[in-house]
Amino acid sequence: MLGGADAGGASGPTVLVFPQVRKEPQVAFDRLELAKILDIYGRMVAAGQWRDYAMTFEKDAAHFAAFRRTAERPTARIEKRPALRGKQGMWALYGEAGQVLKRGHELAGVLFPLERRLLKLVED
Numbered sequence: 001m002l003g004g005a006d007a008g009g010a011s012g013p014t015v016l017v018f019p020q021v022r023k024e025p026q027v028a029f030d031r032l033e034l035a036k037i038l039d040i041y042g043r044m045v046a047a048g049q050w051r052d053y054a055m056t057f058e059k060d061a062a063h064f065a066a067f068r069r070t071a072e073r074p075t076a077r078i079e080k081r082p083a084l085r086g087k088q089g090m091w092a093l094y095g096e097a098g099q100v101l102k103r104g105h106e107l108a109g110v111l112f113p114l115e116r117r118l119l120k121l122v123e124d
Contacts, residue, residue, distance in 0.1 A: 027062040027082060029055075033107055037064050037078060040114050047118060050075060076101075076114060 029037065044050040044066065052067040054074075061081040065074035077094040084090050089105040093113060102110045 024059050026057045026059055027080060028057050029062055029064070029080060033080070036107055036111065040111055040118070041066055043118055044114070049117075078110070 041050060041053055041064075049068065050066045051069060054063075054065045054067070056063040056065075060083060061079055063080075064078040066076045067073075068075050073096055074094075075096050079092045079094065080090055081092065082090050085105070089103050089110075091104055091107050091110040092100055093102040093110045095101045101113050104110045
């Protein structure tokens with residue numbers, strides 16, 4: 001704690017010093033990645049397929065889940081897992097039942113099944 005009486009006898013403001021809290025590092029989407037994901041989300045909302053989303057940021061992965069209704073399981077889930085960057089790719093797209101629909105090194109390639117689904121919606 002800093003502050004108290006100084007040499008002149010006047011008391012200065014009291015400033016509390018808190019110990020620095022270090023959080024565990026977490027994985028997150030950068031601005032361009034989030035823009036691509038939210039672009040798809042917005043178009044799926046406009047098509048009436050999705051209504052809600054959730055994002056989770058953990059120590060080893062970041063998730064974006066899109067829902068048809070809030071209380072359901074996610075219709076699609078996009079996962080970024082940098083530890084798999086050198087192996088099978090850090091991006092993965094999961095379906096409603098949890099199955100891996102697409103995995104890869106580039107976000108655009110992983111989002112392609114959603115783009116294709118959106119194109120089918122427009123054609124009908």
